[in-house]
Amino acid sequence: xxxxxxxxxTNTCAYCVMVKKWLGxxxxxxxxxxxxxxxxxxxxxxELSGQLAVPVTVxxxxxxxxxxxxxxxxxxxxxxxx
Amino acid sequence: MNENExxxxxxxxxxxxxxxxxxxxxxxxxxxxxxxxxxIGGLAAITDWVDNYPGFPEGIAGLxxxxxxxxxxxxxxxxxxxxxxxxxxKKGNVIELDTTDGKIVAKAVLIATGSDYKRxxxxxxxxxxxxxxxFCATCDGAFYRDRKLVVVGGGNSAAQEAVFLTxxxxxxxxxxxxxxxxxxxxxxxxxxKHSDKITxxxxxxxxxxxxxxxxxxxxxxxxxxxxxxxxxxxGVFIFIGLKPNTTFLAGSGVELDEIGLVKTDEELHTNVxxxxxxxxxxxxxxxxxxxxxxxxxTAALNIRKYLEELERNNP
Ligand SMILES: Cc1cc2nc3c(=O)[nH]c(=O)nc-3n(C[C@H](O)[C@H](O)[C@H](O)COP(=O)(O)OP(=O)(O)OC[C@H]3O[C@@H](n4cnc5c(N)ncnc54)[C@H](O)[C@@H]3O)c2cc1C
Numbered sequence: 546x547x548x549x550x551x552x553x554x555t556n557t558c559a560y561c562v563m564v565k566k567w568l569g570x571x572x573x574x575x576x577x578x579x580x581x582x583x584x585x586x587x588x589x590x591x592e593l594s595g596q597l598a599v600p601v602t603v604x605x606x607x608x609x610x611x612x613x614x615x616x617x618x619x620x621x622x623x624x625x626x627x
Numbered sequence: 628m629n630e631n632e633x634x635x636x637x638x639x640x641x642x643x644x645x646x647x648x649x650x651x652x653x654x655x656x657x658x659x660x661x662x663x664x665x666x667i668g669g670l671a672a673i674t675d676w677v678d679n680y681p682g683f684p685e686g687i688a689g690l691x692x693x694x695x696x697x698x699x700x701x702x703x704x705x706x707x708x709x710x711x712x713x714x715x716x717k718k719g720n721v722i723e724l725d726t727t728d729g730k731i732v733a734k735a736v737l738i739a740t741g742s743d744y745k746r747x748x749x750x751x752x753x754x755x756x757x758x759x760x761x762f763c764a765t766c767d768g769a770f771y772r773d774r775k776l777v778v779v780g781g782g783n784s785a786a787q788e789a790v791f792l793t794x795x796x797x798x799x800x801x802x803x804x805x806x807x808x809x810x811x812x813x814x815x816x817x818x819x820k821h822s823d824k825i826t827x828x829x830x831x832x833x834x835x836x837x838x839x840x841x842x843x844x845x846x847x848x849x850x851x852x853x854x855x856x857x858x859x860x861x862g863v864f865i866f867i868g869l870k871p872n873t874t875f876l877a878g879s880g881v882e883l884d885e886i887g888l889v890k891t892d893e894e895l896h897t898n899v900x901x902x903x904x905x906x907x908x909x910x911x912x913x914x915x916x917x918x919x920x921x922x923x924x925t926a927a928l929n930i931r932k933y934l935e936e937l938e939r940n941n942p
Contacts (some may be wrong), residue, residue, distance in 0.1 A: 597759060
């Protein structure tokens with residue numbers, strides 16, 4: 546089980562909705578940072594991912610290591626949260 | 628996934644076509660599983676605003692329409708799984724699908740995989756992907772607040788997305804390869820309404836995307852096939868058309884047309900019994916959400932007929 550999951554999203558991003566739906570269906574809790582509502586957090590998403598794209602999902606594990614996944618990428622998301 | 632379970636209907640894709648088909652099948656108590664590798668609601672979900680879907684006189688956000696379609700299908704018992712189909716094959720009276728969730732077996736399959744964005748295939752496009760090169764305005768537009776952009780393309784999607792991007796960008800250079808836009812008159816008028824922010828460059832090819840320090844800084848093009856032009860920019864959004872999602876059908880025996888769209892008869896049945904196709908991925912489709920919904924309903928009714936015949940012939 547991860548310690549914490551944060552997703553950077555925007556209002557109009559369908560793949561952000563998909564990451565949230567997928568995490569919800571698997572029973573994971575997450576914190577959402579909407580960069581349309583909090584534009585000042587946009588630079589955090591960029592610094593974490595190195596990309597100008599959302600969703601950015603940050604999975605913090607029990608040992609405090611972090612995995613950053615850009616996009617709706619189940620091949621990376623599923624092992625990261627398990 | 629239970630490998631021994633035989634589903635009545637499996638749809639490949641969960642866009643407007645498949646979700647509508649599922650509303651019809653599940654209301655008739657036909658068990659239906661939808662598989663999607665991307666966004667539930669398909670391209671409709673990534674469309675900012677839809678003004679031409681009947682029943683919504685003020686228009687509706689694509690994401691909301693997708694959500695409503697999903698809820699309506701689920702209300703009657705449709706199940707949606709997050710999975711990608713990599714191949715399928717007819718085995719006796721059933722169809723076997725290889726998916727990221729294992730093998731799935733169905734009596735009838737609806738191919739409703741729509742299409743994906745085409746790429747330009749120019750230098751810089753792959754290198755700066757998601758670092759200044761984008762294919763989805765509603766996904767990544769927010770990173771370009773108060774920045775300059777280039778939009779490549781002159782069709783409906785390019786026009787629609789350029790207009791969407793004006794809510795963030797200070798200026799957009801729109802590069803159109805031909806002497807005019809292919810976008811509908813309504814959308815061209817929308818572009819003109821935003822001429823304070825959008826400059827359209829006709830007869831302009833897009834040749835190269837230039838970057839510095841891992842960010843896009845400019846786009847190089849050619850005007851009228853001779854004059855080199857450079858557009859300084861912070862990002863490029865590319866909308867030059869769509870290619871059908873049919874590569875997974877290689878080896879399945881399902882017949883495609885010359886551009887890779889699935890051929891069907893009037894009942895939306897492919898040449899392989901039990902495999903139907905509808906929506907954007909079907910040869911002859913009109914590529915609109917309303918027609919996708921219409922085709923989804925037609926396919927569902929024909930699938931019901933097929934399942935009844937299958938039952939009658941194999942009691
Ligand atoms: C930018 C843009 C704006 C548009 N605006 C409008 C508009 O205003 N009005 C309008 O009527 N139409 C509009 N359209 C067209 C409309 O979105 C499509 O006609 C409609 O979404 C087609 O529905 P579909 O279900 O056939 O395919 P899609 O919506 O493309 O859905 C197909 C689904 O299949 C999934 N899939 C593909 N391959 C696989 C696989 N191997 N395994 C599992 N899943 C798979 C995809 O992830 C996708 O979710 C627009 C399109 C674009 C690109």
